[in-house]
Amino acid sequence: MNEAANRNGSKAARKNNKTESNGGSARTNGHRRPVLITGGAGFIGSNLAHRLLASGERVIIFDNLSRPGVELNLRWLRSLYPNTLEVQIADVRDFRTLLTAVSRASHVFHLAAQVAVTTSLKDPIFDFEVNTRGTLNLLEALRTQKNPPPLLFTSTNKVYGDLAHLELTPDSTRYCPTDTGILSRGVSEETQLDFHSPYGCSKGIADQYVLDYARTFDLPTTVFRMSCIYGPHQFGNEDQGWVAHFLIRAVNEEPITIYGDGRQVRDVLFVEDLVSAFLLARENLPAVVGNAFNIGGGPANTTSLLELVGRLERMLNRPCKLDFDTIRRGDQPYYVSDTTKFREATGWSPEVGIREGLDRLHGWILESSGRLLLAVTAHQASQPLLNVPALSGGSSDGRAAISGVRK
Numbered sequence: 001m002n003e004a005a006n007r008n009g010s011k012a013a014r015k016n017n018k019t020e021s022n023g024g025s026a027r028t029n030g031h032r033r034p035v036l037i038t039g040g041a042g043f044i045g046s047n048l049a050h051r052l053l054a055s056g057e058r059v060i061i062f063d064n065l066s067r068p069g070v071e072l073n074l075r076w077l078r079s080l081y082p083n084t085l086e087v088q089i090a091d092v093r094d095f096r097t098l099l100t101a102v103s104r105a106s107h108v109f110h111l112a113a114q115v116a117v118t119t120s121l122k123d124p125i126f127d128f129e130v131n132t133r134g135t136l137n138l139l140e141a142l143r144t145q146k147n148p149p150p151l152l153f154t155s156t157n158k159v160y161g162d163l164a165h166l167e168l169t170p171d172s173t174r175y176c177p178t179d180t181g182i183l184s185r186g187v188s189e190e191t192q193l194d195f196h197s198p199y200g201c202s203k204g205i206a207d208q209y210v211l212d213y214a215r216t217f218d219l220p221t222t223v224f225r226m227s228c229i230y231g232p233h234q235f236g237n238e239d240q241g242w243v244a245h246f247l248i249r250a251v252n253e254e255p256i257t258i259y260g261d262g263r264q265v266r267d268v269l270f271v272e273d274l275v276s277a278f279l280l281a282r283e284n285l286p287a288v289v290g291n292a293f294n295i296g297g298g299p300a301n302t303t304s305l306l307e308l309v310g311r312l313e314r315m316l317n318r319p320c321k322l323d324f325d326t327i328r329r330g331d332q333p334y335y336v337s338d339t340t341k342f343r344e345a346t347g348w349s350p351e352v353g354i355r356e357g358l359d360r361l362h363g364w365i366l367e368s369s370g371r372l373l374l375a376v377t378a379h380q381a382s383q384p385l386l387n388v389p390a391l392s393g394g395s396s397d398g399r400a401a402i403s404g405v406r407k
Contacts, residue, residue: 033058037061039112039113059081062112063089064112074087110210121198127202135206138151156203157226161330162333175263186296188341221290224281238257250312250316250320253321260305265302265333267297267299277348284346294341300350301350311358
């Protein structure tokens with residue numbers, strides 16, 4: 001982020017200090033305004049919604065329910081918070097509906113996205129419409145507001161490309177950077193942007209639009225460039241959510257497919273630590289507005305694919321079945337987030353280590369085994385879970401059975 005961007009970001013933050021001073025509790029007609037979460041039925045969104053609702057806040061989940069299994073997350077949230085959760089079944093490509101939701105919000109967390117590189121390769125136009133056009137719709141909706149609510153956008157480490165410039169040496173289980181700075185701290189926000197794949201392009205363009213609307217229109221916007229997030233309520237599959245996907249396959253004694261040699265390294269972040277980062281960003285608007293931050297587990301929470309498999313084998317006390325296939329185009333052999341910038345801005349650091357995080361994810365998988373089977377089956381059939389009796393209560397449309405839903 002250049003100096004001018006930081007100045008303009010600070011300007012936007014100062015302009016919106018009134019909103020921040022209310023701690024996200026701006027009121028309309030005597031009632032506290034809700035937090036809007038686009039994509040809120042998904043893995044990250046449902047965990048964020050749970051934290052907010054548990055603290056007494058009102059939440060609007062804005063989601064088109066396109067991912068198999070997310071209706072189960074809505075049922076979970078609705079069972080706990082029937083009076084303070086509102087669900088809007090809608091698409092971020094629908095500007096008018098999005099505008100109505102934004103006009104009621106105290107804060108906006110923009111998580112709605114097409115999230116799979118593989119899908120972007122099959123249908124780049126759809127990928128663009130959701131990730132880029134959908135984000136631009138949201139920014140324009142914010143721009144119409146007299147006092148725009150702060151926006152946090154979840155971007156991706158894919159905006160840095162395949163990081164082919166990193167010099168790496170392989171050992172038996174992982175790739176290691178020869179640059180001691182990268183090894184000790186990770187990849188910083190100063191790394192050159194280099195969009196690869198339609199997915200990287202669509203998210204990268206959206207990332208830059210969000211930052212530019214802080215510079216150009218003084219909107220209170222912030223970007224999180226996220227690494228691998230994992231935890232409960234993640235219906236991981238081969239295309240996205242690999243940590244949960246690996247563990248689900250291992251629990252079911254099904255083969256795990258590894259693309260490449262398995263020595264690719266990622267930093268992983270437990271979802272509750274990410275939610276804490278979201279809320280700290282909201283509490284520290286002047287320090288974060290107009291900025292992009294790399295968010296992940298950092299150097300203390302790294303694993304290669306092979307090392308994760310080893311952890312799962314020790315956890316389950318049995319070997320995992322592995323299949324190997326050609327590495328996917330644009331895959332980063334090494335990516336670890338340097339989270340120094342966000343730590344210095346807010347004091348945040350991850351608290352849940354890999355071992356504890358995997359144990360907690362494992363517990364949720366065992367508890368949710370039947371629901372996970374339904375979600376996996378629906379994913380394989382490319383169908384949403386709309387006719388599951390456990391969700392719908394016998395209704396022919398599971399969405400209609402979620403009370404508080406608007407369509």
